[in-house]
Amino acid sequence: MWTNFFKLRLFCCLLAVLMVVVLVINVTQVEYLDHETVSATFIDSSGQFISSQVTGISRNPYCGYDQQTLSSQERMEEDSLLAALHRQVPDVGPVPFVKSTDPSSSYFVILNSVAFFQVGSQLEVLVHVQDFQRKPKKYGGDYLQARIHSPKLQAGAVGRVVDFQNGFYKVFFTLLWPGKVKVSIFLVHPSEGIRVLQRLQEDKPDRVYFKSLFRSGRISETTECNVCLPGNLPLCNFTDLYTGEPWFCFKPKKLPCSSRITHFKGGYLKGLLTAAESAFFQSGVNIKMPINSSGPDWVTVIPRRIKETNNLELSQGSGTFPSGYYYKDQWRPRKFKMRQFNDPDNITECLQRKVVHLFGDSTIRQWFEYLTTFVPDLVEFNLGSPKNVGPFLAVDQKHNILLKYRCHGPPIRFTTVFSSELHYVANELNGIVGGKNTVVAIAVWSHFSTFPLEVYIRRLRNIRRAVVRLLDRSPKTVVVIRTANAQELGPEVSLFNSDWYNFQLDTILRRMFSGVGVYLVDAWEMTLAHYLPHKLHPDEVIVKNQLDMFLSFVCPLET
Numbered sequence: 001m002w003t004n005f006f007k008l009r010l011f012c013c014l015l016a017v018l019m020v021v022v023l024v025i026n027v028t029q030v031e032y033l034d035h036e037t038v039s040a041t042f043i044d045s046s047g048q049f050i051s052s053q054v055t056g057i058s059r060n061p062y063c064g065y066d067q068q069t070l071s072s073q074e075r076m077e078e079d080s081l082l083a084a085l086h087r088q089v090p091d092v093g094p095v096p097f098v099k100s101t102d103p104s105s106s107y108f109v110i111l112n113s114v115a116f117f118q119v120g121s122q123l124e125v126l127v128h129v130q131d132f133q134r135k136p137k138k139y140g141g142d143y144l145q146a147r148i149h150s151p152k153l154q155a156g157a158v159g160r161v162v163d164f165q166n167g168f169y170k171v172f173f174t175l176l177w178p179g180k181v182k183v184s185i186f187l188v189h190p191s192e193g194i195r196v197l198q199r200l201q202e203d204k205p206d207r208v209y210f211k212s213l214f215r216s217g218r219i220s221e222t223t224e225c226n227v228c229l230p231g232n233l234p235l236c237n238f239t240d241l242y243t244g245e246p247w248f249c250f251k252p253k254k255l256p257c258s259s260r261i262t263h264f265k266g267g268y269l270k271g272l273l274t275a276a277e278s279a280f281f282q283s284g285v286n287i288k289m290p291i292n293s294s295g296p297d298w299v300t301v302i303p304r305r306i307k308e309t310n311n312l313e314l315s316q317g318s319g320t321f322p323s324g325y326y327y328k329d330q331w332r333p334r335k336f337k338m339r340q341f342n343d344p345d346n347i348t349e350c351l352q353r354k355v356v357h358l359f360g361d362s363t364i365r366q367w368f369e370y371l372t373t374f375v376p377d378l379v380e381f382n383l384g385s386p387k388n389v390g391p392f393l394a395v396d397q398k399h400n401i402l403l404k405y406r407c408h409g410p411p412i413r414f415t416t417v418f419s420s421e422l423h424y425v426a427n428e429l430n431g432i433v434g435g436k437n438t439v440v441a442i443a444v445w446s447h448f449s450t451f452p453l454e455v456y457i458r459r460l461r462n463i464r465r466a467v468v469r470l471l472d473r474s475p476k477t478v479v480v481i482r483t484a485n486a487q488e489l490g491p492e493v494s495l496f497n498s499d500w501y502n503f504q505l506d507t508i509l510r511r512m513f514s515g516v517g518v519y520l521v522d523a524w525e526m527t528l529a530h531y532l533p534h535k536l537h538p539d540e541v542i543v544k545n546q547l548d549m550f551l552s553f554v555c556p557l558e559t
Contacts, residue, residue, distance in 0.1 A: 062205050062452045063228035063246060078457055081511060085453065085504050090139045090165070091195075097279040098132045101142050101190035103289040105130040108171075108185050110296060117175050119304040123148070125159070125183055127169040127291060137167035141191030143500045144291075145486070146171045147529055150179050156529040157325035175301045176325045176334075182298040185291040188489070188499050193280035196273065197500055204272060205451045206230075208413060208496060211266040214252045216259045224266060225249035227411065227455060236260070240409070243426050243462040247410050263422055265413040272495055281491040288489055288499075288534075323522045326529055331545040333522075339552045344375045350555035351401045353437050358405040359425045360443035361412070363523070363537060364482055367441065367550070368392055368405040370543050378403060389414050391421060412447050429466035434474025439554050440467075443482035443523075445509065446536065449501040456505055460512045471517050478554050479518040482546065483509055485527040487536040497536070519553040521546050 070078065106129040117123065127144065129137050146159035159173040175181060189197065200207060210225045229235060229248050236257035238247040251257060273281070281287060324333040331338065341347050358364050365388070372380050377396045385391055394403040407414060409424035425442060432438060442463065448456040467479055484506040486499045506524050513520070523538075523546060532539050538546075 062454070068454075068458070074461065077512075078454070081457060081508050082453060084511070085507060090141065090191075092139060094276070095192050097276070099135075100131060100192040100280055101129050101137060101187060101286065102132040102134075103187040103286060103291050105132065105134045106187070106291045107294040108183070108291055108297075109294050110183065110299065111170075113296065113299065115300070117299055117301045119175060119178055119301055121175050121301070123173040123175055123181075123183070123299060125171040125173070125185070127161075127171060127185055129167050129169070129187075129291075139191065140165040140167065140169070141194055142169070143188040143191075143194055143503075144169060144171075145186045145188055145288075145499070145528060146173070147184050148173045148175070148181050149184065149529075149531060150177065150181055151531060153177065153179055153327060154329040154531065155179075155181075155325065155327045156531060157322050158525050158528045160321055174322065175299070176322075176332075177327050178301050178303045180298055181301050183293065184297075187286060187289050187291055189494070190280055190286050193286065193494075194500060196277045196280060197495070197498055200272060200495060201450070201452060201501070204269065205455075207269040207272060208411070208450050209266040209269070210411065210413075211264055212249045212260050212419065213262040213264075214255045214257075214259045215261050216255050219254055221252035221255055223250040223252055225263070225410070227451065240424055240427070242430070243424050245409065245424055245459065245462065260419045262416050263410060263412075263414075263419055264416045268492075268496060278491070281494050283490050287491070287494060322529070323525055324529075326545075329541060331526055331549060333549065336552070337557050338549055339555070339557055341548050341551050344377070347371065347375050347551060348377060348396065348399050348401070350551050351396075351403075351439075352399045353401070354439055354554070355402045355437060356404065356439045356441070357428070357432065358403070358441050359428060360408050360441075360482070361446045362388065362407075362414075363446060363485065364441060364443035365390065365392075365405055365407075366537055366543050367482075367547060368394070368403065370540070370547055371403060377401075385421075386414075386416055386418075389417055408444050408447075411451070424462070426462040426466040429463070429470050432470060432477075434470050434477035436476040438474065439478045439480070440470070441480040441482060441521075441550060442467075445484040445502065445505045446497065448505060449497050453504060453508065456508060457512070460509065464512055464516060467513075467516060467518060480521060480550055480553055481509065481513055481518050482521045482550075483523045485523040485536075485538060486534040487527075488534050499534075519550075521549050 106127065108125050108127040111124040111126050125146070129142055131137055140163040144161050146161055147156055148159065149156035155177050157173065157176055159171040162170045162172070164170070171185065173183070206226055211222050212225050214221045214223065225248060227246055229250060234251040236249045236251050238249065239245065240247070249260065252259070320334050323335070324331055326332070330340065341350070358368055372378050372394045375396070377398060378394045378401060379396070381393045381395055383391060383393055390405050390407055392405040395401070406423060406428065407417065409422050425444060429440070432440065444459065444463065448459065470477055471479065484502045486502070487497060489498060510520070526542055526545060527534055527538050530542055532542065
């Protein structure tokens with residue numbers, strides 16, 4: 001009996017040891033997956049999706065963002081996003097200006113030139129960059145923008161750029177309309193300038209600073225604010241209790257933190273560049289300058305045969321590039337038929353009995369301004385809000401339409417915002433019941449261009465979580481995301497709002513909201529493809545096309 005009991009105890013001990021060993025191995029493997037290697041699918045600099053093993057992702061230590069508590073899925077996603085935007089700019093050491101990319105010496109050539117192309121064909125263009133000594137460059141990293149256009153037809157579309165990292169680039173276009181089609185290639189920034197922008201993003205994220213006014217009775221003080229602040233001075237912690245979004249101000253000397261009344265942009269840091277670095281940011285020299293063709297810069301496109309033209313625009317599937325094109329100044333998405341809301345009555349009919357919430361920066365405030373100007377029955381209600389800041393409200397009592405605009409929470413570079421009006425989009429979404437008569441549009445990007453990408457990823461993660469909850473409780477709610485857009489650039493603006501920064505934000509936005517059940521207004525392509533100069537706030541014809549697309553999501557064509 002005792003012998004059997006001893007054997008049973010020995011068996012139980014061995015089984016327990018085995019279970020502990022298996023547990024340790026499993027935990028080790030999970031930690032390895034979470035912290036060392038991430039298998040990810042991401043977009044490279046050419047815009048292509050590629051699958052790879054992402055290892056050793058470096059995180060920016062700014063404000064302790066590298067110490068965030070993330071789930072394994074969130075960490076995997078963030079690693080994937082950061083890897084997708086890791087632009088391969090070789091560290092070739094200091095480069096004198098004369099050896100940097102010269103757009104006037106560089107050139108492009110149409111590769112597959114034939115007598116005639118058919119609508120739907122691919123056009124390939126090779127770009128070869130050279131320096132100011134007219135010597136070929138041996139490395140890549142330049143930021144190029146490309147489009148095809150037909151001025152007489154007011155038609156245009158963007159191209160996809162592939163960097164071969166050896167001074168050569170290939171651009172792919174899809175020919176989407178018949179006629180004479182011209183190719184245009186622009187150098188936005190040379191690779192040497194991109195290296196400077198990367199340094200500023202990593203080392204000078206506080207190059208835009210903010211302030212708040214504190215007041216109690218006759219005493220008032222102004223202190224600096226930001227996502228985080230250097231030094232050991234006492235701080236006021238205004239971190240949002242629900243989203244965890246951090247925001248701090250230096251504590252006033254005489255007043256309590258509760259006496260804060262306004263938030264406003266403090267200004268921009270000066271003297272960010274050395275003299276050598278400044279040479280890479282010269283208007284008329286190497287900022288958004290055209291690269292000329294060494295031969296013909298246009299092709300002739302003929303209509304496709306009737307049998308092949310059916311559903312050309314609708315049969316492209318998801319992930320189509322480009323997402324659309326202009327023809328006769330009207331945007332034509334390739335995935336669905338967009339309506340034209342040319343008459344105010346059409347908009348009124350679409351929005352009747354609906355509540356429309358617009359959240360975000362000034363680029364979506366343009367939508368509010370366009371609608372209240374174009375639709376006479378939509379009357380703005382004076383809330384006494386600061387001009388260009390909001391919140392704003394417009395009502396059409398006859399047709400039961402309510403239109404609202406509210407800016408997103410800090411960081412935001414508006415002139416003066418009452419601290420009581422600093423609402424985070426995620427919190428606002430959590431307060432919306434939703435339903436078939438509720439429409440939400442969001443644009444959050446421009447004010448995050450100076451910060452490390454982790455700051456923007458965190459903000460979108462909170463907004464996405466709130467959107468998912470909204471659609472879960474009210475699936476018939478229409479949620480629309482407006483993407484970033486290109487803008488005019490000069491030497492100073494490039495350091496804060498470069499298209500290169502905004503391209504990164506735009507890529508993150510698309511990735512994070514893919515498959516969530518929201519609609520996308522592709523403002524990025526809609527500005528790049530148009531013939532008008534790039535502006536932070538695009539001209540009315542572009543805004544009109546954005547609204548037509550937005551309203552087409554709200555009131556789609558019946559099929």
